[in-house]
Amino acid sequence: MTRHYETVIIGGGIIGHSISYYLNKSGVHTAVVEKQTSGRKSTRAAAGMLGVHTENEGSGTYHQFCETSRSLYDELNEQLRELTSIDIGLSKFGMVELAGSQEEKERLLVKKTAFPNLEWVESPTLREMVPSLSTKALGGLYMKRDGHVEPRNACEAFKRAALRYGGELVEDCTVLEVKKNREIFTVYLDSHLLTADHVVIASGAESGRWFETTGLTNPIVPTKGECFSIKLRENPFKEALFFSDFYIVPKPDGRYIVGATSKAGDQTSHTTAGGIAEIMKRLFSFFPEWRSAELHDFWSGVRPGTKDGVPVIGEHPTTSGLYFATGHYRNGILLAPATGHLVANMITKKPIEPSVQKLFSPGRLTKKGEEIYEYSN
Ligand SMILES: Cc1cc2nc3c(=O)[nH]c(=O)nc-3n(C[C@H](O)[C@H](O)[C@H](O)COP(=O)(O)OP(=O)(O)OC[C@H]3O[C@@H](n4cnc5c(N)ncnc54)[C@H](O)[C@@H]3O)c2cc1C
Structure with a gap:
């Protein structure tokens, strides 16, 4: 039937x-x-x-x-845990959008006027929050309520x-x-x-x-994205960091997810050496010391983009x-x-x-x- x-x-x-x-x-x-x-x-x-x-x-x-x-x-964090015993990994440590150039800094300061609840963090304070961050970072916009889930x-x-x-x-x-x-x-x-x-x-x-x-x-517009994760000896920071062409998301289990490439029209499922190398290059330009970090995993997925x-x-x-x-x-x-x-x-x-x-x-x-x-x- x-x-x-x-x-x-x-x-x-x-x-x-x-x-x-x-x-x-x-x-x-x-x-x-x-x-x-x-x-x-x-x-x-x-x-x-x-x-x-x-x-x-x-x-x-x-x-x-x-x-x-x-x-x-x-609210789902509690409701879903009660119903399923699953922890959705909701992080409450906030996100920081960083400026890597004067132009980006100006754009972020305009964004701050649109969202007065966001906080501008000057470069020295930012580097206290995020150890081993290069002086290339000219400051960042701290978004206290934004975070991430698993x-x-x-x-x-x-x-x-x-x-x-x-x-x-x-x-x-x-x-x-x-x-x-x-x-x-x-x-x-x-x-x-x-x-x-x-x-x-x-x-x-x-x-x-x-x-x-x-x-x-x-x-x-299917759009392929590639990521990798690393493990660091100590967990140096808990905020997710968002740069103009990559991001770092610290997970509670000690993984730091670094992403992502973006290739419109590519629906292939394998992860490319070139894609991972590209994000590593972006990462090391702000975190040169992370070259010795333990590479944990790499993967790819296809985002459902629209025109x-x-x-x-x-x-x-x-x-x-x-x-x-x-x-x-x-x-x-x-x-x-x-x-x-x-x-x-x-x-x-x-x-x-x-x-x-x-x-x-x-x-x-x-x-x-x-x-x-x-x-x-
Ligand atoms: C590298 C990367 C990083 C990302 N990071 C973030 C992030 O940090 N934050 C964020 O918000 N989003 C992020 N995204 C985007 C996010 O993953 C997607 O927007 C989201 O997962 C889309 O969910 P979905 O259910 O629409 O698609 P999917 O998770 O792809 O699910 C669609 C499902 O439909 C099934 N299906 C397809 N056709 C059929 C059929 N004919 N019959 C039956 N089943 C079918 C597929 O098998 C699939 O399981 C990221 C994506 C990528 C690739």
């Missing part, structure tokens, strides 16, 4: 599982379908920064959405919490096709069928085909019940809670802030002058 769900989510990364968590918590019976194992694609590769202020130059709808999402992590733990916690609320998970099954007939979607997996009242596309960098097959312009740099979150312009939640590029960990919350509110028909609806709307992908295809069979 074909199983029916109120919502089927395609993709078991942090975005799919966050949506499942908020939907099942609201009593909407939901299944996530994942073609491999949950949390092993872009989510697994992330450093986990919650860079509300590194990702915004001024306030506005996107900044507010980032703020909301990071604040949700404060992305794999956060994804796993969302997944298990959704299951605790009655959600279901179908792994090792690929969604091949989705069709709508009257008000019901049929979701064709490689092994069987499911039916649903709503379908959410949360397939990360592989989401592009779902725009194309539903008559929209494909906005997805206009904005995620796509919302209902298809003509196929009611079909939702997108993708294109989070380098902010999917930061934005997972707010995205899950937003999509759950959309599906349960709660009021949505119009500026948020507009910013992320799939309606912006309508092909001009062409009739929009609506699926049915």
Whole structure:
């Protein structure tokens, strides 16, 4: 017999599982379908920064959405631990965006006027905070409330919490096709069928085909990123450091994650020697003493970028019940809670802030002058 769900989510990364968590918590019976194992694609590769202020130059709808999402992590930290016993690794030590040139310093000082709660730290004080930092750093903007999480733990916690609320998970099954007939979607997996009242596309960098097959312009730009981690004898600092072309994220287990390259259009899964060498070069220009650090690991992942740099979150312009939640590029960990919350509110028909609806709307992908295809069979 074909199983029916109120919502089927395609993709078991942090975005799919966050949506499942908020939907099942609201009593909407939901299944996530994942073609491999949950949390092993872009989510697994992330450093986990919650860079509300590194990702915004001024306030506005996107900044507010980032703020909301990071604040949700404060409550999720406790709620997910209670439900699943998983520690999502929420760091409260803040982030510092550093200036490596006079031009960057001026840009950061302008940013400080946009966000008066951020604190400018002069170079000597910064070097007391961050031992072995070169004098190349001309100061930094301290973002006290921004931090990071452990992305794999956060994804796993969302997944298990959704299951605790009655959600279901179908792994090792690929969604091949989705069709709508009257008000019901049929979701064709490689092994069987499911039916649903709503379908959410949360397939990360592989989401592009779902725009194309539903008559929209494909906005997805898969963008490869490579990282490595090192271990230092002592843990010299706890703040995440964000430079113009690399970052360092200290994890509670003593790893320092250093990232990341960014290559638009590259979907390959291997880590290149050249990519790692490039980030090492950037790192050593600010931390020459770290050449002797113990290299711990290296990896890569493909970010779900978009052509206009904005995620796509919302209902298809003509196929009611079909939702997108993708294109989070380098902010999917930061934005997972707010995205899950937003999509759950959309599906349960709660009021949505119009500026948020507009910013992320799939309606912006309508092909001009062409009739929009609506699926049915
Ligand atoms: C190197 C690197 C560093 C990053 N650092 C940060 C950071 O510090 N902070 C931050 O906020 N973000 C960061 N990101 C970005 C973040 O990782 C992504 O935005 C986020 O993981 C996207 O989550 P997702 O669930 O959309 O995608 P994914 O995690 O890729 O999940 C999508 C899932 O869909 C599945 N799928 C695809 N097609 C199908 C199908 N047809 N049927 C079934 N399943 C399917 C895939 O197998 C996959 O598991 C980083 C990314 C990279 C690569």
